[in-house]
Amino acid sequence: MLYLRLKFFEVVTDREPKEDKADLILSAAQRLFGLFGAEKTSMREIADDLHMSKASLYYYFPDKENLYKAVIEKEQAEFLDTLEKDIQGNKDPAESLRRYALNRLSYFKYLVNLGRIGPASIPDFKPLIADSFKAFREKEKKLVMQILEKGEINGQLRTNNTYEAASLFLDIMRGLRSVFLNNNKLVSINDEDYKQLSHQVAAATDIFIKGLMYKELK
Amino acid sequence: MLYLRLKFFEVVTDREPKEDKADLILSAAQRLFGLFGAEKTSMREIADDLHMSKASLYYYFPDKENLYKAVIEKEQAEFLDTLEKDIQGNKDPAESLRRYALNRLSYFKYLVNLGRIGPASIPDFKPLIADSFKAFREKEKKLVMQILEKGEINGQLRTNNTYEAASLFLDIMRGLRSVFLNNNKLVSINDEDYKQLSHQVAAATDIFIKGLMYKELK
DNA sequence: GAACTGACCATTTAAACAAATTGGTCAGAA
DNA sequence: TTCTGACCAATTTGTTTAAATGGTCAGTTC
Numbered sequence: 494m495l496y497l498r499l500k501f502f503e504v505v506t507d508r509e510p511k512e513d514k515a516d517l518i519l520s521a522a523q524r525l526f527g528l529f530g531a532e533k534t535s536m537r538e539i540a541d542d543l544h545m546s547k548a549s550l551y552y553y554f555p556d557k558e559n560l561y562k563a564v565i566e567k568e569q570a571e572f573l574d575t576l577e578k579d580i581q582g583n584k585d586p587a588e589s590l591r592r593y594a595l596n597r598l599s600y601f602k603y604l605v606n607l608g609r610i611g612p613a614s615i616p617d618f619k620p621l622i623a624d625s626f627k628a629f630r631e632k633e634k635k636l637v638m639q640i641l642e643k644g645e646i647n648g649q650l651r652t653n654n655t656y657e658a659a660s661l662f663l664d665i666m667r668g669l670r671s672v673f674l675n676n677n678k679l680v681s682i683n684d685e686d687y688k689q690l691s692h693q694v695a696a697a698t699d700i701f702i703k704g705l706m707y708k709e710l711k
Numbered sequence: 712m713l714y715l716r717l718k719f720f721e722v723v724t725d726r727e728p729k730e731d732k733a734d735l736i737l738s739a740a741q742r743l744f745g746l747f748g749a750e751k752t753s754m755r756e757i758a759d760d761l762h763m764s765k766a767s768l769y770y771y772f773p774d775k776e777n778l779y780k781a782v783i784e785k786e787q788a789e790f791l792d793t794l795e796k797d798i799q800g801n802k803d804p805a806e807s808l809r810r811y812a813l814n815r816l817s818y819f820k821y822l823v824n825l826g827r828i829g830p831a832s833i834p835d836f837k838p839l840i841a842d843s844f845k846a847f848r849e850k851e852k853k854l855v856m857q858i859l860e861k862g863e864i865n866g867q868l869r870t871n872n873t874y875e876a877a878s879l880f881l882d883i884m885r886g887l888r889s890v891f892l893n894n895n896k897l898v899s900i901n902d903e904d905y906k907q908l909s910h911q912v913a914a915a916t917d918i919f920i921k922g923l924m925y926k927e928l929k
Numbered sequence: 930g931a932a933c934t935g936a937c938c939a940t941t942t943a944a945a946c947a948a949a950t951t952g953g954t955c956a957g958a959a
Numbered sequence: 960t961t962c963t964g965a966c967c968a969a970t971t972t973g974t975t976t977a978a979a980t981g982g983t984c985a986g987t988t989c
Contacts, residue, residue, distance in 0.1 A: 514932085535980060546934045548983080553932095557981065661914055668886015675889070696879055700922030707921035732961085753951060764963045766954080775952065 515553045517543060523564045527607040531561045558621050565609075565622065569629045572600045573636075580636060586644030587702045593637065594666060594698045598691055601670050606681045611674065634659050641705075650705040662701055669694055733771045735761060741782045745825040749779045776839050783827075783840065787847045790818045791854075798854060804862030805920045811855065812884060812916045816909055819888050824899045829892060852877050859923075868923040880919055887912055 521542050525534045536557055540547040554560040576596055583589045604610045637659040644650030652658040673679075673690050682690070739760050743752045754775055758765040772778040794814055801807045822828045855877040862868030870876040891897075891908050900908070 536982085537980075547981090548935075549933055551982070657914065661911060661918070664887055664890050664911065665883050665915060668888075668890045669882055670886075671889045671893070672882050672886045693879060693882065696875065697883060700879070701918055702922075703925035704918030704920075704922035707925055754953085755951080765952090766964080767962055769953070770961065 514549075518550060518553055518560070519563055519567060522560050523567070526561065526564060527609070530608055531557075558619060562621050562625055565625050566629075568604075569625070569632075572596075573629070573632055576633075576636060580640060586640050586647075586649060587706075589640045589643075590637070590662075590702060591695065591698050593640065594694050595691060597633075597666060598670070598687075598694055602682045602687055605674070605679070608680075611680055630663065634663055637662060644705070650702070651707075652705055658705065665697060665701065666694065669697060732767075736768060736771055736778070737781055737785060740778050741785070744779065744782060745827070748826050749775075776837060780839050780843055783843050784847075786822075787843070787850075790814075791847070791850055794851075794854060798858060804858050804865075804867060805924075807858045807861075808855070808880075808920060809913065809916050811858065812912050813909065815851075815884060816888070816905075816912055820900045820905055823892070823897070826898075829898055848881065852881060855880060862923070868920070870923055876923065883915060883919065884912065887915060 518539070522534075522539050525539055525542060528534070529538075536547050536550055539560075540550055550560070554563065576593065579592055579596060580589050583592060601610070634656075638655050641650060641652060641655045641658055645652065645655065670690070673686075673693070677686065679686060736757070740752075740757050743757055743760060746752070747756075754765050754768055757778075758768055768778070772781065794811065797810055797814060798807050801810060819828070852874075856873050859868060859870060859873045859876055863870065863873065888908070891904075891911070895904065897904060
């Protein structure tokens with residue numbers, strides 16, 4: 494009976510945080526990677542932080558690279574989710590595009606300020622991580638294509654090729670972020686920087702939308 | 712008389728190549744910097760290449776950084792010159808913008824294939840060189856502003872703020888180049904790459920122009 | 930049998946030191 | 960005025976050694 498109570502108690506505490514071990518590891522890794530960068534965070538540190546053996550980490554994740562990948566994909570999934578919901582709720586394609594641009598910028602700021610993007614990640618991503626990013630961009634592209642197609646249908650926007658237009662738009666956005674980072678040699682983005690970049694991104698989005706709304710005048 | 716002939720002869724040979732020593736040094740440096748990168752080219756190598764003493768280089772250029780700066784500014788001046796002429800000859804602003812974009816791309820290809828831009832230049836430019844690039848971008852901006860203003864006058868293009876529009880356009884162009892380089896991890900640009908990038912840049916320029924030509928429909 | 934561990938290993942990385950190379954100077958020769 | 964060899968401080972490069980790291984595995988623990 495004592496045994497049963499103990500067991501029951503343990504089950505309860507185990508359920509209350511609603512996180513299994515893999516999630517705990519993921520969170521710790523996320524925090525430490527954000528603190529020191531993935532390269533400067535050892536598996537030992539993560540294990541110590543969780544008061545568990547390093548070997549245990551390898552029970553849940555095959556290697557460090559896959560752990561890092563899992564952290565990144567978790568964040569990407571979260572972002573894509575909120576993005577999708579935001580778009581679904583909105584009817585006007587032009588407005589959706591504008592909202593995408595600013596949401597994406599906010600995610601960018603988050604990544605930069607966590608050191609996930611920038612000079613620190615110079616020994617740039619290994620193949621596995623690069624694949625994650627590529628897949629993420631493809632998902633983004635699909636979302637933007639959906640927006641453009643909606644605009645196409647109601648005759649508001651016109652593009653010969655939705656895929657190309659979406660690619661171009663995303664590359665322009667990405668390019669502006671990249672140039673902004675390079676121009677200012679930033680390691681973190683404060684409110685002032687963010688305001689400036691938002692302004693530029695909004696302006697670019699606006700012109701892009703108008704460019705797609707353009708009608709030949711006869 | 713013999714002395715006079717000798718002197719005369721020397722003056723002639725000196726004029727024929729039409730290059731003084733500083734130019735010779737500049738050319739050698741340009742070639743070697745292009746070959747090995749500025750950081751991996753020593754002043755000794757440049758001097759040896761010219762069969763002169765290293766100390767002589769310092770008679771013409773105060774230090775290595777300024778020599779590198781001179782090389783870069785020489786190239787920039789040449790590019791800006793051809794650009795300016797190309798624009799002056801053209802009457803249609805939209806067409807001028809399109810031509811600028813492609814000319815600028817060609818200069819970009821030149822710089823990349825010379826190793827002047829890309830992963831090799833990671834310990835990125837010191838203050839002096841950064842200033843040169845900044846000045847170059849300002850000159851570019853002025854040129855684009857001229858184009859936009861011409862469009863403004865004949866009512867073809869409309870922008871609230873020519874300066875901002877020019878900045879945005881240049882940042883978009885720069886961003887696309889940057890993204891292209893990062894995406895493909897390129898060290899040199901072949902014809903296939905170039906064609907692809909040209910296409911994208913042309914498409915972006917087109918949408919940008921249409922965005923500025925947009926008229927509110929009532 | 931699933932969850933976990935300490936001890937172990939091969940490979941990277943860091944530290945420490947010496948040797949070579951580098952950017953830059955200068956008195957003086959041509 | 961143009962150019963040089965000899966020279967210097969500082970950085971880069973090579974080399975060796977020690978420590979730390981990612982990863983494995985036989986074997987406990989529950």
